[in-house]
Amino acid sequence: MPKLSRHPGVSLVQPAIGAPIQISFKHPLRERKQVKQSLRTTDAATAEKMAIQLSGILADPAAWSQLPGDTAPILKAIWEGDAVDQILQETAAAAKQGAFAGRLQVNGETVVAVPVQAAADQGDEVRRLREALAAAEAKVCNLTGLLKKLGWSSSHDYSPKLLSVAIEDWLGEDKRKNGTHASDRKKLTYKSWLKKLAATLPESAIVHEITPDVVINCLADMLAKGLQRETVLKAGRTMESFLTHQTNGIFSKDRVEYWIKKNCNGRTDEEPENPQWLDARQVELMLAEMPTFWRRAAMVQWAGGFRAEELANLQREKAYVNGDIRLEVAAIRDEDGGLVWRPKTDGGYGKVHLPEFARETMREILAENKDEFLLFANDPAQHGGKSPRNQTSRKLWGGDSWCEQYLAQITAAAKKANEKGAKIDLGSDASGHPRLDSRTLRRSAGKRILLDSGYDLKLTAAVLRDAPETVRKHYARILPDDVTQPDAKK
Numbered sequence: 001m002p003k004l005s006r007h008p009g010v011s012l013v014q015p016a017i018g019a020p021i022q023i024s025f026k027h028p029l030r031e032r033k034q035v036k037q038s039l040r041t042t043d044a045a046t047a048e049k050m051a052i053q054l055s056g057i058l059a060d061p062a063a064w065s066q067l068p069g070d071t072a073p074i075l076k077a078i079w080e081g082d083a084v085d086q087i088l089q090e091t092a093a094a095a096k097q098g099a100f101a102g103r104l105q106v107n108g109e110t111v112v113a114v115p116v117q118a119a120a121d122q123g124d125e126v127r128r129l130r131e132a133l134a135a136a137e138a139k140v141c142n143l144t145g146l147l148k149k150l151g152w153s154s155s156h157d158y159s160p161k162l163l164s165v166a167i168e169d170w171l172g173e174d175k176r177k178n179g180t181h182a183s184d185r186k187k188l189t190y191k192s193w194l195k196k197l198a199a200t201l202p203e204s205a206i207v208h209e210i211t212p213d214v215v216i217n218c219l220a221d222m223l224a225k226g227l228q229r230e231t232v233l234k235a236g237r238t239m240e241s242f243l244t245h246q247t248n249g250i251f252s253k254d255r256v257e258y259w260i261k262k263n264c265n266g267r268t269d270e271e272p273e274n275p276q277w278l279d280a281r282q283v284e285l286m287l288a289e290m291p292t293f294w295r296r297a298a299m300v301q302w303a304g305g306f307r308a309e310e311l312a313n314l315q316r317e318k319a320y321v322n323g324d325i326r327l328e329v330a331a332i333r334d335e336d337g338g339l340v341w342r343p344k345t346d347g348g349y350g351k352v353h354l355p356e357f358a359r360e361t362m363r364e365i366l367a368e369n370k371d372e373f374l375l376f377a378n379d380p381a382q383h384g385g386k387s388p389r390n391q392t393s394r395k396l397w398g399g400d401s402w403c404e405q406y407l408a409q410i411t412a413a414a415k416k417a418n419e420k421g422a423k424i425d426l427g428s429d430a431s432g433h434p435r436l437d438s439r440t441l442r443r444s445a446g447k448r449i450l451l452d453s454g455y456d457l458k459l460t461a462a463v464l465r466d467a468p469e470t471v472r473k474h475y476a477r478i479l480p481d482d483v484t485q486p487d488a489k490k
Contacts, residue, residue, distance in 0.1 A: 179245035303358035308438035312402035
Protein backbone atom coordinates (compact mmCIF):
# COMPACT_ATOMS: atom_id res chain seq x y z
CA MET A 1 0.00 0.00 0.00
CA PRO A 2 1.47 3.42 -0.99
CA LYS A 3 2.49 5.71 1.84
CA LEU A 4 0.04 8.58 2.31
CA SER A 5 1.52 12.08 2.42
CA ARG A 6 1.42 13.72 5.84
CA HIS A 7 1.46 17.13 4.16
CA PRO A 8 -0.80 17.11 1.05
CA GLY A 9 -0.15 19.97 -1.37
CA VAL A 10 3.41 20.44 -0.13
CA SER A 11 6.61 18.80 -1.39
CA LEU A 12 10.04 18.64 0.21
CA VAL A 13 13.19 18.30 -1.89
CA GLN A 14 16.85 18.13 -0.91
CA PRO A 15 18.84 19.03 -4.08
CA ALA A 16 22.01 17.33 -2.81
CA ILE A 17 23.34 15.57 0.25
CA GLY A 18 24.01 18.15 2.94
CA ALA A 19 22.18 20.92 1.04
CA PRO A 20 19.32 22.89 2.65
CA ILE A 21 15.90 21.28 2.15
CA GLN A 22 13.54 23.09 -0.22
CA ILE A 23 9.75 23.37 0.14
CA SER A 24 7.45 23.55 -2.91
CA PHE A 25 3.74 24.38 -3.16
CA LYS A 26 1.20 26.26 -5.29
CA HIS A 27 0.39 29.62 -3.68
CA PRO A 28 -3.42 30.16 -3.60
CA LEU A 29 -3.07 33.97 -3.44
CA ARG A 30 -0.77 34.21 -6.47
CA GLU A 31 -2.96 32.51 -9.09
CA ARG A 32 -1.63 29.11 -8.04
CA LYS A 33 1.93 30.08 -8.90
CA GLN A 34 4.43 27.38 -7.98
CA VAL A 35 6.63 28.55 -5.11
CA LYS A 36 9.91 26.81 -4.33
CA GLN A 37 12.10 28.15 -1.52
CA SER A 38 14.83 26.94 0.79
CA LEU A 39 13.88 26.21 4.40
CA ARG A 40 17.52 26.92 5.31
CA THR A 41 17.78 23.68 7.28
CA THR A 42 19.14 20.23 6.55
CA ASP A 43 17.19 18.59 9.37
CA ALA A 44 14.48 16.36 7.88
CA ALA A 45 12.35 16.36 11.03
CA THR A 46 12.28 20.16 11.18
CA ALA A 47 11.42 20.41 7.47
CA GLU A 48 8.68 17.78 7.87
CA LYS A 49 7.16 19.74 10.74
CA MET A 50 7.07 22.93 8.69
CA ALA A 51 5.60 21.08 5.67
CA ILE A 52 2.76 19.74 7.84
CA GLN A 53 2.13 23.25 9.18
CA LEU A 54 2.06 24.74 5.68
CA SER A 55 -0.28 21.97 4.44
CA GLY A 56 -2.72 22.91 7.20
CA ILE A 57 -2.58 26.56 6.12
CA LEU A 58 -3.29 25.62 2.48
CA ALA A 59 -6.33 23.62 3.57
CA ASP A 60 -7.78 26.55 5.55
CA PRO A 61 -8.67 29.55 3.28
CA ALA A 62 -9.40 31.61 6.39
CA ALA A 63 -5.70 31.45 7.27
CA TRP A 64 -4.41 32.65 3.89
CA SER A 65 -4.63 36.36 4.61
CA GLN A 66 -3.72 36.13 8.30
CA LEU A 67 -1.35 33.29 9.14
CA PRO A 68 -1.65 31.59 12.55
CA GLY A 69 0.48 33.12 15.29
CA ASP A 70 2.57 29.98 15.71
CA THR A 71 3.61 29.90 12.01
CA ALA A 72 7.34 29.33 11.65
CA PRO A 73 9.13 32.60 10.74
CA ILE A 74 10.68 31.14 7.58
CA LEU A 75 7.25 29.87 6.41
CA LYS A 76 5.78 33.32 7.03
CA ALA A 77 8.58 34.90 4.99
CA ILE A 78 8.09 32.43 2.12
CA TRP A 79 4.29 32.85 2.18
CA GLU A 80 4.56 36.63 2.01
CA GLY A 81 7.27 36.52 -0.66
CA ASP A 82 9.69 38.16 1.70
CA ALA A 83 12.47 35.59 2.16
CA VAL A 84 15.20 38.18 1.56
CA ASP A 85 13.89 40.44 4.31
CA GLN A 86 13.78 37.46 6.67
CA ILE A 87 17.52 36.94 6.16
CA LEU A 88 18.12 40.63 6.73
CA GLN A 89 16.22 40.51 10.01
CA GLU A 90 18.22 37.52 11.20
CA THR A 91 21.48 39.15 10.13
CA ALA A 92 20.62 42.44 11.82
CA ALA A 93 19.57 40.65 15.01
CA ALA A 94 22.86 38.77 15.11
CA ALA A 95 24.79 42.01 14.53
CA LYS A 96 22.88 43.75 17.31
CA GLN A 97 23.92 41.02 19.72
CA GLY A 98 27.56 41.41 18.67
CA ALA A 99 27.63 37.90 17.18
CA PHE A 100 29.97 38.67 14.29
CA ALA A 101 33.67 38.08 14.56
CA GLY A 102 35.74 38.23 11.40
CA ARG A 103 33.49 37.35 8.43
CA LEU A 104 29.73 37.51 7.82
CA GLN A 105 27.91 34.21 7.21
CA VAL A 106 24.70 34.13 5.11
CA ASN A 107 23.09 30.83 4.08
CA GLY A 108 26.19 29.00 5.25
CA GLU A 109 28.54 30.91 2.95
CA THR A 110 31.22 33.42 3.89
CA VAL A 111 30.23 36.68 2.22
CA VAL A 112 32.40 39.59 3.32
CA ALA A 113 34.67 40.62 6.17
CA VAL A 114 32.95 42.62 8.89
CA PRO A 115 35.44 43.75 11.54
CA VAL A 116 33.86 43.74 14.99
CA GLN A 117 35.40 45.17 18.12
CA ALA A 118 33.45 43.99 21.10
CA ALA A 119 34.01 46.86 23.46
CA ALA A 120 31.42 47.58 26.10
CA ASP A 121 31.63 51.33 25.57
CA GLN A 122 31.06 51.37 21.79
CA GLY A 123 27.73 53.08 22.25
CA ASP A 124 24.38 53.01 20.42
CA GLU A 125 25.67 54.76 17.30
CA VAL A 126 28.35 52.16 16.65
CA ARG A 127 25.83 49.33 17.10
CA ARG A 128 23.40 51.06 14.74
CA LEU A 129 26.07 51.44 12.06
CA ARG A 130 27.13 47.81 12.45
CA GLU A 131 23.53 46.68 12.07
CA ALA A 132 23.01 48.80 8.96
CA LEU A 133 26.26 47.54 7.40
CA ALA A 134 25.43 43.88 8.00
CA ALA A 135 21.92 44.29 6.59
CA ALA A 136 23.17 46.10 3.48
CA GLU A 137 25.82 43.48 2.75
CA ALA A 138 23.33 40.66 3.23
CA LYS A 139 20.97 42.39 0.80
CA VAL A 140 23.71 42.67 -1.83
CA CYS A 141 24.51 38.99 -1.38
CA ASN A 142 20.90 37.91 -1.82
CA LEU A 143 20.23 40.16 -4.80
CA THR A 144 23.31 38.70 -6.47
CA GLY A 145 21.90 35.24 -5.83
CA LEU A 146 18.58 36.31 -7.36
CA LEU A 147 20.30 37.47 -10.54
CA LYS A 148 22.18 34.19 -10.79
CA LYS A 149 18.91 32.33 -10.38
CA LEU A 150 17.50 34.26 -13.33
CA GLY A 151 20.36 32.94 -15.46
CA TRP A 152 23.97 33.79 -16.19
CA SER A 153 23.06 36.05 -19.09
CA SER A 154 20.77 38.08 -16.82
CA SER A 155 23.42 38.62 -14.16
CA HIS A 156 26.31 39.02 -16.59
CA ASP A 157 24.64 41.53 -18.88
CA TYR A 158 22.53 43.33 -16.28
CA SER A 159 23.01 47.06 -16.04
CA PRO A 160 20.60 49.87 -15.12
CA LYS A 161 18.78 51.20 -18.17
CA LEU A 162 16.96 54.51 -18.38
CA LEU A 163 13.28 54.21 -19.27
CA SER A 164 13.80 56.52 -22.27
CA VAL A 165 16.58 54.25 -23.56
CA ALA A 166 14.50 51.13 -23.00
CA ILE A 167 11.65 52.59 -25.09
CA GLU A 168 13.98 53.30 -28.00
CA ASP A 169 15.52 49.83 -27.72
CA TRP A 170 12.15 48.05 -27.64
CA LEU A 171 10.86 49.89 -30.70
CA GLY A 172 14.18 49.96 -32.57
CA GLU A 173 15.63 47.86 -35.36
CA ASP A 174 18.38 46.15 -33.34
CA LYS A 175 17.24 42.53 -33.08
CA ARG A 176 19.22 42.05 -29.89
CA LYS A 177 17.17 44.70 -28.09
CA ASN A 178 13.80 45.18 -29.79
CA GLY A 179 10.69 43.44 -28.55
CA THR A 180 8.00 44.05 -31.15
CA HIS A 181 7.58 43.10 -34.79
CA ALA A 182 4.77 45.61 -35.31
CA SER A 183 4.52 47.82 -38.37
CA ASP A 184 6.10 51.28 -38.35
CA ARG A 185 2.65 52.82 -38.05
CA LYS A 186 1.77 50.77 -34.97
CA LYS A 187 5.14 51.53 -33.44
CA LEU A 188 4.26 55.23 -33.51
CA THR A 189 1.11 54.44 -31.53
CA TYR A 190 3.03 52.24 -29.09
CA LYS A 191 5.61 54.99 -28.63
CA SER A 192 2.93 57.57 -27.78
CA TRP A 193 1.53 55.27 -25.07
CA LEU A 194 4.96 54.56 -23.61
CA LYS A 195 5.74 58.29 -23.62
CA LYS A 196 2.62 58.81 -21.49
CA LEU A 197 4.06 56.31 -19.02
CA ALA A 198 7.45 58.06 -19.07
CA ALA A 199 5.79 61.44 -18.47
CA THR A 200 4.61 60.25 -15.05
CA LEU A 201 8.20 59.59 -13.94
CA PRO A 202 11.40 61.62 -13.61
CA GLU A 203 13.83 61.59 -16.54
CA SER A 204 16.25 59.52 -14.46
CA ALA A 205 13.71 56.67 -14.07
CA ILE A 206 15.20 53.17 -14.45
CA VAL A 207 13.06 50.61 -16.30
CA HIS A 208 13.69 47.85 -13.71
CA GLU A 209 12.35 50.09 -10.94
CA ILE A 210 8.91 50.68 -12.50
CA THR A 211 6.20 49.11 -10.33
CA PRO A 212 2.72 47.87 -11.30
CA ASP A 213 1.22 50.83 -9.40
CA VAL A 214 2.98 53.28 -11.73
CA VAL A 215 1.44 51.57 -14.78
CA ILE A 216 -2.01 51.33 -13.18
CA ASN A 217 -2.00 55.04 -12.26
CA CYS A 218 -1.02 55.97 -15.81
CA LEU A 219 -3.82 53.85 -17.32
CA ALA A 220 -6.35 55.18 -14.83
CA ASP A 221 -5.40 58.74 -15.84
CA MET A 222 -5.86 57.86 -19.53
CA LEU A 223 -9.30 56.44 -18.75
CA ALA A 224 -10.24 59.50 -16.68
CA LYS A 225 -9.31 61.80 -19.57
CA GLY A 226 -11.93 60.16 -21.79
CA LEU A 227 -9.94 57.63 -23.82
CA GLN A 228 -12.03 54.65 -24.89
CA ARG A 229 -11.73 51.53 -22.75
CA GLU A 230 -10.53 49.52 -25.75
CA THR A 231 -7.70 52.02 -26.34
CA VAL A 232 -6.65 51.95 -22.69
CA LEU A 233 -6.75 48.14 -22.77
CA LYS A 234 -4.38 48.06 -25.77
CA ALA A 235 -2.12 50.65 -24.17
CA GLY A 236 -1.96 48.59 -20.98
CA ARG A 237 -1.11 45.41 -22.84
CA THR A 238 1.62 47.29 -24.72
CA MET A 239 3.10 48.56 -21.45
CA GLU A 240 3.00 45.05 -20.01
CA SER A 241 4.76 43.60 -23.03
CA PHE A 242 7.36 46.38 -23.05
CA LEU A 243 8.21 46.07 -19.35
CA THR A 244 8.27 42.27 -19.39
CA HIS A 245 10.66 42.26 -22.34
CA GLN A 246 12.96 45.06 -21.19
CA THR A 247 13.29 43.62 -17.66
CA ASN A 248 13.81 40.10 -19.03
CA GLY A 249 10.65 38.87 -17.32
CA ILE A 250 11.30 40.47 -13.90
CA PHE A 251 8.32 42.87 -14.15
CA SER A 252 5.26 41.31 -12.51
CA LYS A 253 2.20 42.13 -14.60
CA ASP A 254 -0.48 40.26 -12.63
CA ARG A 255 -1.90 43.33 -10.82
CA VAL A 256 -1.84 45.39 -14.01
CA GLU A 257 -3.62 42.60 -15.88
CA TYR A 258 -6.27 42.39 -13.17
CA TRP A 259 -6.87 46.16 -13.32
CA ILE A 260 -7.17 46.09 -17.12
CA LYS A 261 -9.69 43.27 -17.07
CA LYS A 262 -11.74 44.89 -14.33
CA ASN A 263 -11.76 48.43 -15.73
CA CYS A 264 -11.51 47.92 -19.48
CA ASN A 265 -13.31 44.59 -20.01
CA GLY A 266 -15.88 44.88 -17.25
CA ARG A 267 -14.77 41.46 -15.94
CA THR A 268 -11.97 40.09 -13.80
CA ASP A 269 -11.35 37.04 -15.98
CA GLU A 270 -10.82 36.50 -19.69
CA GLU A 271 -13.87 34.34 -20.29
CA PRO A 272 -17.04 35.99 -21.62
CA GLU A 273 -20.00 35.95 -19.27
CA ASN A 274 -21.84 33.55 -21.54
CA PRO A 275 -19.24 31.57 -23.57
CA GLN A 276 -20.19 29.75 -26.74
CA TRP A 277 -19.14 26.11 -27.04
CA LEU A 278 -19.27 24.57 -30.50
CA ASP A 279 -19.96 20.89 -30.98
CA ALA A 280 -18.06 18.63 -33.39
CA ARG A 281 -20.56 19.11 -36.24
CA GLN A 282 -20.42 22.92 -36.02
CA VAL A 283 -16.60 22.85 -36.02
CA GLU A 284 -16.56 20.50 -39.01
CA LEU A 285 -18.88 22.76 -41.03
CA MET A 286 -16.87 25.86 -40.14
CA LEU A 287 -13.46 24.33 -40.97
CA ALA A 288 -14.77 23.18 -44.34
CA GLU A 289 -15.26 26.83 -45.32
CA MET A 290 -11.72 27.99 -44.46
CA PRO A 291 -8.64 28.27 -46.73
CA THR A 292 -6.03 25.52 -46.24
CA PHE A 293 -3.61 27.53 -44.08
CA TRP A 294 -6.24 28.77 -41.64
CA ARG A 295 -8.20 25.50 -41.67
CA ARG A 296 -5.11 23.65 -40.47
CA ALA A 297 -4.51 26.23 -37.74
CA ALA A 298 -8.12 25.97 -36.57
CA MET A 299 -7.92 22.17 -36.57
CA VAL A 300 -4.81 22.29 -34.36
CA GLN A 301 -6.59 24.64 -31.94
CA TRP A 302 -9.68 22.43 -31.85
CA ALA A 303 -7.53 19.34 -31.28
CA GLY A 304 -5.21 20.74 -28.61
CA GLY A 305 -7.11 23.60 -27.00
CA PHE A 306 -4.39 26.17 -27.72
CA ARG A 307 -4.81 29.88 -27.08
CA ALA A 308 -4.80 31.85 -30.34
CA GLU A 309 -1.51 33.59 -29.54
CA GLU A 310 0.07 30.19 -28.77
CA LEU A 311 -0.88 28.96 -32.24
CA ALA A 312 1.05 31.86 -33.75
CA ASN A 313 4.21 30.90 -31.86
CA LEU A 314 4.28 27.10 -32.11
CA GLN A 315 7.70 25.98 -33.34
CA ARG A 316 8.10 23.35 -36.05
CA GLU A 317 11.04 21.64 -34.34
CA LYS A 318 8.86 21.01 -31.27
CA ALA A 319 6.18 19.09 -33.18
CA TYR A 320 6.07 15.26 -33.30
CA VAL A 321 3.82 12.86 -35.21
CA ASN A 322 5.62 9.55 -34.80
CA GLY A 323 3.57 7.53 -32.33
CA ASP A 324 1.90 10.15 -30.16
CA ILE A 325 1.04 13.47 -31.77
CA ARG A 326 2.61 16.19 -29.65
CA LEU A 327 3.14 19.93 -29.83
CA GLU A 328 5.26 21.72 -27.25
CA VAL A 329 4.54 25.30 -26.21
CA ALA A 330 7.87 27.01 -25.51
CA ALA A 331 9.27 30.55 -25.35
CA ILE A 332 10.95 32.08 -28.40
CA ARG A 333 14.30 33.82 -27.98
CA ASP A 334 16.50 35.68 -30.43
CA GLU A 335 20.03 34.75 -31.39
CA ASP A 336 21.43 36.44 -28.28
CA GLY A 337 19.01 34.84 -25.85
CA GLY A 338 16.67 37.82 -25.53
CA LEU A 339 13.02 37.00 -24.94
CA VAL A 340 10.86 37.48 -28.06
CA TRP A 341 7.70 35.68 -26.95
CA ARG A 342 6.64 33.68 -23.90
CA PRO A 343 3.41 31.84 -22.95
CA LYS A 344 0.81 33.80 -21.04
CA THR A 345 1.45 31.99 -17.74
CA ASP A 346 4.15 29.77 -16.27
CA GLY A 347 1.69 26.90 -16.57
CA GLY A 348 1.34 27.59 -20.30
CA TYR A 349 4.62 25.82 -21.08
CA GLY A 350 4.65 22.10 -21.91
CA LYS A 351 3.79 19.34 -24.35
CA VAL A 352 0.22 18.97 -25.59
CA HIS A 353 -0.91 15.57 -26.85
CA LEU A 354 -3.34 15.80 -29.78
CA PRO A 355 -6.08 13.24 -30.51
CA GLU A 356 -5.82 10.87 -33.43
CA PHE A 357 -8.21 12.88 -35.63
CA ALA A 358 -5.52 15.59 -35.97
CA ARG A 359 -2.78 13.24 -37.27
CA GLU A 360 -3.42 13.78 -40.97
CA THR A 361 -3.53 17.55 -40.60
CA MET A 362 -0.26 17.54 -38.67
CA ARG A 363 1.41 15.34 -41.29
CA GLU A 364 0.33 17.74 -44.02
CA ILE A 365 1.73 20.73 -42.10
CA LEU A 366 5.09 19.09 -41.38
CA ALA A 367 5.46 17.73 -44.91
CA GLU A 368 5.41 21.27 -46.31
CA ASN A 369 7.75 24.22 -45.66
CA LYS A 370 10.28 22.07 -43.81
CA ASP A 371 12.76 24.93 -43.48
CA GLU A 372 10.35 27.24 -41.65
CA PHE A 373 10.90 28.08 -37.97
CA LEU A 374 7.22 28.40 -37.00
CA LEU A 375 4.56 25.78 -37.54
CA PHE A 376 2.43 28.53 -39.12
CA ALA A 377 4.93 30.93 -40.66
CA ASN A 378 4.00 34.56 -41.38
CA ASP A 379 4.22 34.05 -45.14
CA PRO A 380 1.52 36.01 -47.02
CA ALA A 381 1.86 33.61 -49.95
CA GLN A 382 0.37 30.96 -47.68
CA HIS A 383 -2.08 32.82 -45.44
CA GLY A 384 -3.26 35.45 -47.90
CA GLY A 385 -2.61 38.44 -45.63
CA LYS A 386 -0.31 41.43 -45.92
CA SER A 387 3.46 41.15 -45.95
CA PRO A 388 4.98 42.00 -42.54
CA ARG A 389 6.99 45.22 -42.68
CA ASN A 390 9.62 44.01 -40.25
CA GLN A 391 10.30 40.62 -41.74
CA THR A 392 12.79 38.26 -40.13
CA SER A 393 14.35 35.05 -41.35
CA ARG A 394 12.03 33.17 -38.96
CA LYS A 395 8.90 34.96 -40.22
CA LEU A 396 7.53 35.74 -36.77
CA TRP A 397 4.08 37.20 -36.22
CA GLY A 398 3.39 40.62 -34.70
CA GLY A 399 1.45 41.01 -31.47
CA ASP A 400 -2.05 41.50 -32.90
CA SER A 401 -1.51 40.46 -36.51
CA TRP A 402 -2.21 36.75 -36.06
CA CYS A 403 -5.29 37.13 -33.85
CA GLU A 404 -6.86 39.77 -36.12
CA GLN A 405 -6.46 37.65 -39.26
CA TYR A 406 -7.39 34.40 -37.53
CA LEU A 407 -10.60 35.84 -36.08
CA ALA A 408 -11.54 37.34 -39.46
CA GLN A 409 -11.14 33.92 -41.09
CA ILE A 410 -13.15 32.13 -38.39
CA THR A 411 -15.95 34.70 -38.57
CA ALA A 412 -16.18 34.54 -42.36
CA ALA A 413 -16.21 30.73 -42.28
CA ALA A 414 -18.88 30.67 -39.54
CA LYS A 415 -21.17 32.86 -41.66
CA LYS A 416 -20.86 30.43 -44.56
CA ALA A 417 -21.30 27.44 -42.24
CA ASN A 418 -24.53 28.97 -40.90
CA GLU A 419 -25.93 28.90 -44.42
CA LYS A 420 -25.55 25.11 -44.18
CA GLY A 421 -27.26 24.85 -40.82
CA ALA A 422 -24.35 25.24 -38.36
CA LYS A 423 -26.26 27.71 -36.12
CA ILE A 424 -23.13 29.42 -34.79
CA ASP A 425 -23.99 32.53 -32.76
CA LEU A 426 -22.26 35.59 -34.27
CA GLY A 427 -23.82 38.13 -31.91
CA SER A 428 -22.57 39.58 -28.61
CA ASP A 429 -23.39 38.89 -24.96
CA ALA A 430 -24.85 41.42 -22.52
CA SER A 431 -21.42 42.94 -21.81
CA GLY A 432 -20.66 43.42 -25.50
CA HIS A 433 -18.23 40.50 -25.77
CA PRO A 434 -18.53 38.75 -29.19
CA ARG A 435 -19.99 35.26 -28.87
CA LEU A 436 -17.43 34.01 -31.40
CA ASP A 437 -13.81 34.97 -30.74
CA SER A 438 -10.30 33.65 -31.30
CA ARG A 439 -10.56 31.34 -28.27
CA THR A 440 -13.93 29.77 -29.04
CA LEU A 441 -12.30 26.62 -30.41
CA ARG A 442 -10.07 26.41 -27.30
CA ARG A 443 -13.14 26.51 -25.06
CA SER A 444 -14.93 24.04 -27.30
CA ALA A 445 -11.97 21.67 -27.10
CA GLY A 446 -12.05 21.97 -23.31
CA LYS A 447 -15.71 21.01 -23.24
CA ARG A 448 -15.10 18.08 -25.58
CA ILE A 449 -12.31 16.74 -23.37
CA LEU A 450 -14.38 17.31 -20.21
CA LEU A 451 -17.34 15.36 -21.56
CA ASP A 452 -15.30 12.55 -23.13
CA SER A 453 -13.36 12.04 -19.88
CA GLY A 454 -16.44 11.85 -17.68
CA TYR A 455 -15.90 15.31 -16.17
CA ASP A 456 -12.25 14.68 -15.28
CA LEU A 457 -11.18 18.17 -14.20
CA LYS A 458 -7.51 17.27 -13.78
CA LEU A 459 -7.21 15.73 -17.25
CA THR A 460 -8.97 18.67 -18.88
CA ALA A 461 -6.81 21.14 -16.97
CA ALA A 462 -3.65 19.26 -17.99
CA VAL A 463 -4.51 19.48 -21.69
CA LEU A 464 -5.50 23.17 -21.47
CA ARG A 465 -2.53 23.90 -19.17
CA ASP A 466 -4.83 25.48 -16.61
CA ALA A 467 -5.55 24.77 -12.95
CA PRO A 468 -8.49 22.42 -12.20
CA GLU A 469 -10.12 25.29 -10.28
CA THR A 470 -10.01 27.43 -13.44
CA VAL A 471 -11.65 24.67 -15.48
CA ARG A 472 -14.33 24.24 -12.83
CA LYS A 473 -15.06 27.98 -12.90
CA HIS A 474 -15.17 28.32 -16.69
CA TYR A 475 -17.23 25.16 -17.29
CA ALA A 476 -19.51 25.43 -14.26
CA ARG A 477 -22.59 25.42 -16.48
CA ILE A 478 -22.03 21.84 -17.62
CA LEU A 479 -20.61 20.41 -14.38
CA PRO A 480 -23.86 20.30 -12.31
CA ASP A 481 -26.73 17.88 -12.75
CA ASP A 482 -27.40 18.28 -16.45
CA VAL A 483 -25.48 19.21 -19.59
CA THR A 484 -27.18 22.18 -21.22
CA GLN A 485 -25.40 21.96 -24.57
CA PRO A 486 -24.38 18.35 -25.28
CA ASP A 487 -22.08 17.61 -28.19
CA ALA A 488 -23.77 16.18 -31.25
CA LYS A 489 -23.35 12.40 -31.56
CA LYS A 490 -22.99 10.80 -34.94
